[in-house]
Amino acid sequence: MGISIKRDDYLKVILTMMIALGISVGMVLPADQAYADSEVCWTTSGGKYHYSWCPTLNRSHYLRYGSISDARSRGLTPCKVCRPISSGWQQDGNGWWYRYPDGTYASGGWVAIGGKWYYFNNAGYMRTGWLNVDDNWYYLSSSGAMVTGWNKIGSSWYYMDASGVMQTGWTKVGSSWYYLQENGTMATGWLQLDDSWYYLGSSGAMATGWVQVSNRWYYMNGSGEMQTGWLVLGGKCYYLNEKGAMAAGWAQIDGEWYHFTSSGVMQTGWQKIGKPWYYLNSSGVMATGWMKVGESTYLLSETGAMLTGWQKVDGVWYFLEVSGARKSNCWVGNYWLNDSGEMVINSWVDGGRYYVGEDGKWIPDYTDPKESVEGVECNSVTVA
Numbered sequence: 001m002g003i004s005i006k007r008d009d010y011l012k013v014i015l016t017m018m019i020a021l022g023i024s025v026g027m028v029l030p031a032d033q034a035y036a037d038s039e040v041c042w043t044t045s046g047g048k049y050h051y052s053w054c055p056t057l058n059r060s061h062y063l064r065y066g067s068i069s070d071a072r073s074r075g076l077t078p079c080k081v082c083r084p085i086s087s088g089w090q091q092d093g094n095g096w097w098y099r100y101p102d103g104t105y106a107s108g109g110w111v112a113i114g115g116k117w118y119y120f121n122n123a124g125y126m127r128t129g130w131l132n133v134d135d136n137w138y139y140l141s142s143s144g145a146m147v148t149g150w151n152k153i154g155s156s157w158y159y160m161d162a163s164g165v166m167q168t169g170w171t172k173v174g175s176s177w178y179y180l181q182e183n184g185t186m187a188t189g190w191l192q193l194d195d196s197w198y199y200l201g202s203s204g205a206m207a208t209g210w211v212q213v214s215n216r217w218y219y220m221n222g223s224g225e226m227q228t229g230w231l232v233l234g235g236k237c238y239y240l241n242e243k244g245a246m247a248a249g250w251a252q253i254d255g256e257w258y259h260f261t262s263s264g265v266m267q268t269g270w271q272k273i274g275k276p277w278y279y280l281n282s283s284g285v286m287a288t289g290w291m292k293v294g295e296s297t298y299l300l301s302e303t304g305a306m307l308t309g310w311q312k313v314d315g316v317w318y319f320l321e322v323s324g325a326r327k328s329n330c331w332v333g334n335y336w337l338n339d340s341g342e343m344v345i346n347s348w349v350d351g352g353r354y355y356v357g358e359d360g361k362w363i364p365d366y367t368d369p370k371e372s373v374e375g376v377e378c379n380s381v382t383v384a
């Protein structure tokens, strides 16, 4: 029986010869394709186990194949020529390292093993924790595997892209934007950048639209920038103060008073707020003093409350109905209001049929003293 060597075995022989001759092969063996530990063989008569390509194998004998542990369990010892050794992860006092079946080991950079990336220093030891390579930061878990995506490291969150590079600045993940600070930590809460404020929730996702923070509402535009001042949304007006907080209830803006609902919508027209009625014009400005709405005239106090009943303005009495409308050209009790709604005093009113006195009150059977004097004079003249 002639010597027969499988084709794969030729390659191993050549590789081993190259290594023996000191020819660098550049450590390009992908560990995923590391040769299985089972490929050792032995003869029934020999006391050693070998790689199948070992030149010392007596191939005139029938070869048995099995794993190194199989061979050991049979009391066999490794051949000193082909030196079959366990490949894969090894640990010693300095840490973890990775041995290839040919006896070489991973070192000096990134190596993919079992679908994960590991980094080995020049001495061949696996790195863990933070690692800077070419100005990029990477994080290697305690198992040495390079992490990607979101990772909580210590008390902070970090985001690594698919290549494991730690991200900084604005980063879109899924449908949300996140801000990763210069040291890679994910920002949360308020963030000021280039004179704009942003709000990042507890998940780190940048807020857009309305957002409630500590019982106050804020509005962020599509780019996440906090808005201030007047805001028109869906035909409704809102006001955000200089700190971005949405106005609700009464608010004084540029010297004028406005009223907003609890959801921040600016109100216009007649509004009953608390007990009184108020009038807010089409721009939302609270009216004071006399105001004509439609055919009626109303009187609003300095604080905007609509007044009713008798009211004195600049020394003149007026009467306002329960609806607030000013009465005019009519009696209110014993008092007469002229066309302008002013209570008339010391005059004949209502077509000259009645007389109101100094206090505006109707004086029944009033006789004009002057007229009666004139009458007397008249009479005296007549008599005379």
Ligand SMILES: [Zn+2]
Binding pocket: 049, 050, 051, 054, 055, 056, 057, 079, 080, 081, 082, 083
């Ligand atoms: Zn051997």
